[in-house]
Amino acid sequence: MSIQTPLARVRYLGSAKEGSHHWWWQRLTSLMLVPLTLWFVASVWWLVIGGATYEALQDWLSGPIAAILMLLLIGAMFYHVKLGLQVIVEDYVHHKGAKWTFLVIITLGCLVGAVAAIYATIAVAFGG
Template sequence: MNHVHPLAKVKGTGSAKSGVHHWWMQRLTAIALVPLTIWFVGSMLGLTAGDNAVLAVRVWLAEPLNGVLLLAWVIAMIYHGQLGMQVIIEDYIHNHVVEVSLQIINKLVAVLAILMTVVTVFKLISGDVS
């Protein structure tokens, strides 16, 4: 459905159709983060009893379901955090050049962090636990 007259669009007063995307993705990731965060904190609390914390985490990650949920959690979290940081930059940085630069850095850091997560979790899942 499009309620905007084409003339309004041409004049630059029409919707870019991205107005609700930020809001929607922030809520979607928030909803996903509720159970995932509780799961992660609970899992970590269950692990801390061991002598070797690093080994305990690697053994825990060797279970595929844990790897999948961990990936989902970290990716949703970074996406959500990136959306929030974007708004903080929009709100407080009034110098246009600085603002756009920070927005670019924010997006690139988020993408890099997600890629690092995917590669490292995949390595931890498929690698030997030793």
């Protein structure tokens, strides 16, 4: 008979209580990104066809629809990147310290990228 407590036997074997949140948000961001990326590709082509001038970009991004869609794209995209890279690291990086380091870099990197892109979008949208 084992002298382990029941708690010790099940610890690290059960649910981590966060898998469904990860799964669900990966799907929600995917769903958002389908129309948003198609809109973005079409918008880039529209800008290119117009000569891709600075004024054209400013005109486009200072409209409320383009600015809001761009901010949604940035948010959904960077969260999607964070969730996707996290799974890849969890699958392939076995060393605990390296895994932790990668996960921190990914999370903070996506946060920095998103904040920078959001700042730039707002600056262009409201910049004179």
